[in-house]
Structure formats: structure tokens, C-alpha cells
Amino acid sequence: VHAASDDHDVERERAPLSADVTLVGVNDFTTPSRWRTKLVGGLLVFGPGMVAVVFLSAFVAAGHGPVGLIGLCTGCVTASGIYLLLRQPILSDRHIVAIAVSGSIMVGLLELTSKGQPWLPAFPLIYLCVVTLTHLFLQRRMAVAIHVFVLILSTVCTQIISPSLRALFERDLITAAWAATVGWIVSLIRRRLDRSTVLLFEQANRDVLTGLSNRLAFATVMNAALTDDNKALHASVFVIDLDRFKAINDTMGHAFGDAFLRSVATRLQKFTATDDRLTEATIARLGGDEFAVFVPLSLARQELDHVEDAMRHYFHDRFTVDGINVGCEMSIGSASYPLDGVTSAELLHQADVAMYQRKVKRSGRSSKRDETEAKSERRSRLLRDLDRALEDNELELFYQPKVVLADGSIESVEALLRWKHREFGYVPPDEFVPLAEGTGFIIALTTRVLQIAAVQSAAWSNAGLNVAIAVNVSARSLIDRELPTLARSIFELAGADIRALIVEVTETTVMADVHVAKRILEELRTMGVRLSIDDFGTGYSSLAYLRDLAVDELKIDRSFVADLHTEANEVIVRAAIQLAHNLGLAVVAEGVEDTRTLSKLRSFGCDVAQGHLFSVPMRADDATRWIRQARLSNPLASAVETKQPTVTGPPGSDPTESDFSAAVAVLNHG
Ligand code: C2E
Ligand code: CA
Ligand code: CA
Secondary structure (H helix, E strand, O other), X not given: OHHHHHOOHXXXXXXXXXXXXXXXXXXXXXXOOOHHHHHHHHHHHHHHHHHHHHHHHHHHHHOXXXXXXXXXXXXXXXXXXXXXXXXXXXXXXXXXXXXXXXXXXXXXXXXXXXXXXXXXXXXXXXXXXXXXXXXXXXXXXXXXXHHHHHHHHXXXXXXXXXXXXXXXXXXXXXXXXXXXHHHHHHHHHHHHHHHHHHHHHHHHHEOOOOOOEOHHHHHHHHHHHHOOOOOXXXXXXEEEEEOOHHHHHXXXXXXXXXXXXXXXXXXXXXXXXXXXXXXXXXXXXXXXXXXXXXXXXXXXXXHHHHHHHHHHHHOOOOEEEOOEEEOOOEEEEEEEOOOOOOOHHHHHHHHHHHHHHHHHHOOOOOOOHHHHHHHHHHHHHHHHHHHHHHHOOOEEEEEEEEEEOXXXXXXXEEEEEEEEEOOOEEEOHHHHHHHHHHXXXXXXXXXXXXXXXXXXXXXXXXOOOOOEEEEEEEHHHOOOOOHHXXXXXXXXXXXXXXXXXXXXXXXXXXXXXXXHHHHHHHHHHHOOOEEEEEEEOOOOOHHHHHHHOOOOEEEEOHHHHHOOOOHHHHHHHHHHHHHHHHXXXXXXXXXXXXXXXXXXXXXXXXXXXXXXXXXXOEOHHHHHHHHHHHHHOOHHHHHHHHOOOOXXXXXXXXXXXXXXXXXXXXXXXX
């Protein structure tokens, strides 16, 4: 179990195996274990064996066997067996065989002392086989029954052969006592072994924190339900992700976070008991703050929705954890067989995607059925087309300049991803990046973005334009430890300088694995890549990043910048700028749409601005022209001259091609 989990550090961190589980193996002697195990084990194997040798010699020399001493030795073996059980509860099969072999040798000697019946040693051999085989390979109850039967049979047999009272006391009863003792020890050991095997199995299948199933067990249950050839298949799955768990964890501490997760697990269990449809539910914690419920029923869409609503309602009441009141917001997604998928992976994936969609929207579910359906249709189309987008180069990077407020120079641009879909036209990243995040596709996507950015960076550098490119990397995708090496080789291959790369860490949802993410970011930074905290003020852990990571830049979220004229936002923006400057970071304001905002930002001491006031994101060639132009005429001056934002669709709207050209035209000539 340990060896297997080494390859999956992430999993192990989520569900650590308890430290007191010892590995059970048949090769305890060859694997390094504690010296006491070895010593006692050795005594068990060699002690009685040596005694047996001594007795054999005594028998050969004197012609008779000191029965009393044999009884004493039997007692010794029993005692060491019990000691071993108390001190080291888990024994290897070798130990068991050793006990049986050594005891049987002694009983064999005992039988040999009955003169005139040389075939009697066959009985101990029978004991040996019966005791070890039954207890090792049969169910305990069966083994004990067979054991008792053989015991009585052999005692009766030896009595029939030599029916003397002396023989009964000196030979048969001691033999029977020995066989019973060995049987008892072996059976006890076997039971312990079974229990530890169960324990190990449970450890590998349970989530230690909440006691729910873990991801592995969950997948096993789902697979079992979906692969039964003889039965009609039924399956529905719900994926539940807590919305603000990261914040709770960060502010209240991990112990509190753990207790909170346990409360959520308990309530989830209680919830499944309230609904008849969920009586056979399997509940799991998939990791972090993600839970899942599986039911072996194919629920219709309305029923899924109904369960989701009921669940949300059930979680409406706040939790009291350690005397503190906490609310629990969650995003739920569901899928059922066969409409949403036919394999467990597909179903989980569909439910996951639905859940992420809701999380991104944050606003909860749309009430209008049609709208949801249309969206889900579009979403599944996009999902299906994602890898084609990568293969067919349908992904494009647009560039938006970041203007240095001190002198109007352009030191960097932000690369923003666009997908030119055959049917839907330009699809904004907000729509497909979360899909990619939910599917693990994000790594391929980030790789592609880096490739395009690297090629562009080399092109600009060759053209004598010194601009860094800021690439958005979602925190959720920072799970690939190869990312820094990959980035380096991509830039090398393109002939670009990796120091021209800026990574903007965006956080739309809780980070998958903080430690791995941190390591990746640190490695990138040592390579000369600059780090920027995107959407400052809205992310789940922007402040935690500032505390834990060495970053270079802080980007104030455009929701604060867009509405800078409200007092609250002004206070926040000022404070953010001050905080950043105190930490030695540069501050970028994004979403600057008008000159009034610009002048306010300047007066607050903001370093860099970006937004429609200067330019919407542009195609590479347009961006090149724009930057060239900016070197000739200060974009700050141009912006002030044009006074009003030149091109602004409604917030979040998709700039069309004509928008871009218009913007460039106006700015170039304005
Ligand atoms: P973001 O990093 O906050 O990017 C800024 C967004 O604000 C862009 O939207 C940009 O077009 C828009 N914007 C810029 N100036 C203004 C303005 O003055 N007013 C308004 N209303 N909006 C402005 P876009 O391109 O739709 O990107 C949305 C988000 O998608 C980005 O937010 C980023 O989080 C994500 N994203 C974009 N490209 C990538 C990528 O390559 N990888 C990843 N993982 N995420 C990306
Ligand atoms: Ca960004
Ligand atoms: Ca942003």
C-alpha cells in the first residue's frame, strides 16, 4: 500500500494512511522489521527445533523418551507464541508454519516413544498439514471444526492401537493438548491476520478524516454497478464541492477545517437517510472539499434536480463547529446513466463539469429550464471539441498591453486565450477554461498557450520589440510538476528568453494541491519567470499567496477598478496598492475603461494599467503594430485625448474582429 501510494503523493496527502498499520507479508524474516519480531520469531522457529534435536539424541541414546520434559517444551512454545501475539500482533505465515512444524516434531518424538508402532509418526504429519492448511486457507469456523475432528480421530486411533491408561496420560492426552494449543495459536494468529487485512483494506478504501469512502472505493462501487452483465444498469452520481472551504481553512486553521469537513460528511450521511431514493447511496470524499454521492438508480433529470435542491436546502442551516457558526455554500453537479455517460469516468466527469459550471457562475442555477439545456448542450459540444481545438490549432492568443503609468511605456502584454470555434465563432475563455480545468485538459491547454506565447515572444524579440508576455495559469491547473521544465524547453525550442514570461496566477476555484502548486511556482521563479497574482481581492487565497510565495506583481481585480468611484472600492484599491508597495510589488490595475479612473489610479500611485481605455485584446499582428505605435506616441496621451473609452462592448462581451480593427484604428490615429 505504501509503495503504491508513493506514486500518488497527491492522493496520499488527501487521505493519509494511519501510522500504526503494519504491513502484513509472508516474508517478515527477509523484510526489515523490528528486532523483537525477529528475535521472538527466531526463538519460535529454532528453539523448539533445537529441543527436538536434543530429544532425538536422548531418545537414541537412552531408548526412551522423557515425556514430562516434552510437555514442558510444549508449554514453552505456547508461552512464546502468546508473548509474540501480545507484543507483535501481526505475524507472517512463516511464523505460523514454524509453530506448527516445531510442535509437530515434538509430538512426533512423543509418538515414537510408543514402542512397537513405528507408523505412529504419521499422525503428527497429519496434524501439521491439517493445522497449517486449514487455518491458512479455510474460513476460521471451518478450520476449527476440521481441527477438532482430526484431533479426536487421532486420539481415538492411538488409543485403539495401544489401549493402556498410561499411554492415554503420557502420550495421547499430551498429544491432544499440544495439537489443540497449536491449533488455537494458529487460529488466533489467523484471525489477527484477517483483521489486519481488513484494516488495511479499509484504510485503502476509507477517507481517514471523515470515514466516508475515498475516491478509489467510490470508483470501485460505481464500476461494479456499471459492469454487471446480468442486470439492467442503473447509476446516478452527484458531485458536491464546497464554495468557501479554502477561506475557512485559511482563516480558522486546519483543525477547524477538518472538523468542518467532518460535520459536512455527517450531514451528508443524514441527508441520504431522508430520501428514499438515496437509501443505497455510497458517499465519498473525493479529496479536499469535494464530496460525491452515488446511487444505483438512473434518476431522470427532474429527479436529479429535485435531489440537488433538497440537498442544498438540507445544508441551508448553518453548522456549529467548535462553538462557531459557519455557513456552508456548495456547488452541486449531477449525472445519470445512460444519458450523461455510460462509464463511471464519464458520469463523474459530467457531474464534475456541471458542478464547475455552477461554481464559476456562483449565482446558483438558472431557473429557466430551456436556457440551462441550451447551455448544457453548448457545453457538451465544447467539451467534445476541445481536443480538436488543440489539434486543429483553433486556439489563438490575443494580446492586451499593460501600460506603465510613469512614462506610458509598454513593458508587457497579457496573453488572453480565444477559441475560434467552427460553429460558435470566438468562444471566450471564461466558458471553456473551466471545462478544461474540470477534465484535466487544462495541462494540454496551458502547454499550448505557452507554445504560442513562446513563438510570439521570439518573434517580438527578433523584431527588436522588448515586451514580456503574461500568461494566465489557473491555480487549479498547477498540479503538473513538469510544468517548469516544460515551460523552459518550450521557450528554448522557440528561441525565446524564459525571462520574458510572466505567469498570472488566476484562481477561479480552490487550488487542487497547495504544496505542489507552491513548488511549481517557486521553481518557475528561480528560472527568472515573474509571478503575478491575478484578480486580487476576489481569489480564494490571494492573501495567502502573498504570504507564502515570492511574487513580483499584484493585479487588482477589474471589479474594483471598474467602479472606482464608489468610496468602498476606492478604499480597497488604495489599501491594495499600499499593501503591494509595502511588500515591494508592482501594482497593475486591470479593466481601466475611462480617463477618470486612470487619473485616480495615478494619484494612488498605481504602477501599471490595462484596459479598454488603451486597447482591447488584439491579434498578434495588430498588437505588434499597436506596440510600435505606442513607442512613437505615448499611449497615455492618446488615451487622454480620446477621453472616452473607444471600444467597449458590454462587460464580458466578446470583442469581434471589427472591434479590434476599430480599436486599433482609433487608438493609432487618436
Ligand atoms: P483575467 O485574467 O482577469 O483577464 C482580463 C479579462 O478582462 C479579459 O477577459 C479581458 O479581455 C478583460 N478586459 C480587459 N480590459 C477590460 C476592460 O477595460 N473592461 C472590461 N470589462 N474587461 C476588460 P477575457 O479575455 O475574456 O478573459 C477572461 C478570463 O479568462 C481571464 O481573466 C483569465 O482568468 C482567463 N483566461 C484568459 N486566457 C487564459 C489562458 O490562456 N489560460 C487560463 N488558464 N485562463 C485564461
Ligand atoms: Ca489575467
Ligand atoms: Ca484579472
